[in-house]
Amino acid sequence: MDGGESSGSKMLSTLKSLVSTTSPSVKKLLGWKQVDEEEKWAEKAVEFLVKKLKQQKGTAIEDLERALSYPGHPSKCVTIPRSQDGRLQVSHRKCLPHVIYCRVWRWPDLQSQHELKHIESCQFPYNAKQKDVCINPYHYTRVESSVLPPVLVPRYSEFAPPAYSQVPPQYNAMTTYMGPHSPTPSMSSMGSSPPSPFGSPTHNQLDTNQVEPVAFQEPPYWADIAYYEMSTRVGEVFHCKSNSIVVDGFTNPSNKSDRFCLGQLSNVRRDSNIESTRCHIGQGVQLYYVHGEVYAECLSDAAIFVQSRNCNHQHGFHSSTVCKILPGCSLKIFNNQQFYQLLSQSVHQGYDAVFELTKMCTIRMSFVKGWGAEYHRQDVTSTPCWIEIHLHGPLKWLDNVLTIESRREKITSCVGPSRDLNATTYEAEALPLRYGYVARFKNK
Secondary structure, eight states, X not given: OOXXXXXXXXXXXXXXXXXXXXXXXXXHHHTTXXXXXXXXXXXXXXXHHHHHHHTSSSSHHHHHXXXXXXXXXXXXXXXXXXXXXXXXEETTEEEOHHHHHHHHHTOTTOOOGGGEEEOTTOXXXXXXXXXXXXXXXXXXXXXXXXXXXOEEEESSOOOOOOSOOOOOOOOSOEEEEOOTTSOOOOTTBTBSOOOXXXXXXXXXXXXXXXXXXXXXXXXXXXXXXXXXXXXXXXXXXXXXXXXXXXXXXXXXXXXXXXXXXXXXXXXXXXXXXXXXXHHTTTTOEEEEEETTEEEEEEOSSSOEXXXXXXXXXXHTOOXXXXXXXXXXXXXXXXXXXXXXXXXXXXXXXXXXXXXXXXXGGEEEEEESOOOSTTSSOOSGGGSSSEEEEEEHXXXXXXXXXXXXXXXXXXXXXXXXXXXXXXXXXXXXXTSOGGGOOEEXXXXX
């Protein structure tokens, strides 16, 4: 049972706005709806579910009612058939089925599937990719937020090993990621695995007088998004306050804070190639910010292309790899836990090693058209439509650490988001652009 929840609190009054034709089963199930959820949308979601469950033989509706009535007791799986893309459309919204019903009956503020994990006894969890999906909200738990410990920054200079080593170029590398249940892509197909650009620190036993703790601080806006057409920035920077942001090709007359609509932006230098690409952005991409992790889900009918150094480091790819995310698929593009580990190592290597991590705080993403080794477009500024995401929390964390580092090393510097728009700018540090890598992300 969730903390603070009781069986009495689950017995909420039925919706006042129910029409007379609503079935008794729908009315009864709506009695457990959480009060913050939109009433009409919840009603339609439950009506859809009841219709599906009635088509099955058995006691699915009774099993669901029992699970909602006694949340602290074991309950059976309540399943519906998996759709072709795994999602359900309820009142013009497409969402994953277990997320919909967990939102209706347990967590009205639930944003995405990345906040959920199934219990061990569930036989048909969503991520098992079986033909049926369990939508019993008590067969899922919410992922708890883990508080990262502070980075311990040495107050005094210490010997630092080289932050970088020479990486021999590998040719014609191609890696395919088959989904969340596949093993980590083997680097054997890419030749010898390139060493991490971040040297291992010497973890000396330092007392509290020798180090200064710097904790992660959650900013008011977790990110900024800037939209570009080729090398020209178009429109104002979008500030991300909601933990779920959609960047699409439509217009948004209501000016909702959780949508960045590119369709309403004008550019006098826009040519026919850009116009054509904008027409194919469609529903675009949905960005989720969940406990310091950032996920990108492709909602468009065309693929999106992502360059994230943090993601590449996690998968063992070259830092300049461009990942292709196919329609209906998602990818974790930033992991704050991994960033913390890299930052904790880099503070022992000096100011430059820490400053290098600013490049991890910028993520570039193009719509419809990709760039890199497999394309004639060799850098992101050659793509018709793309966005640049700056992560505020990690950048602020770096800024606080660099302030201490600069005092220690007597360096004066201005720290801000990485602005190297051209992939060749930083790729040339290690090897020529033609040796870049491309990774594809798709479901199996």
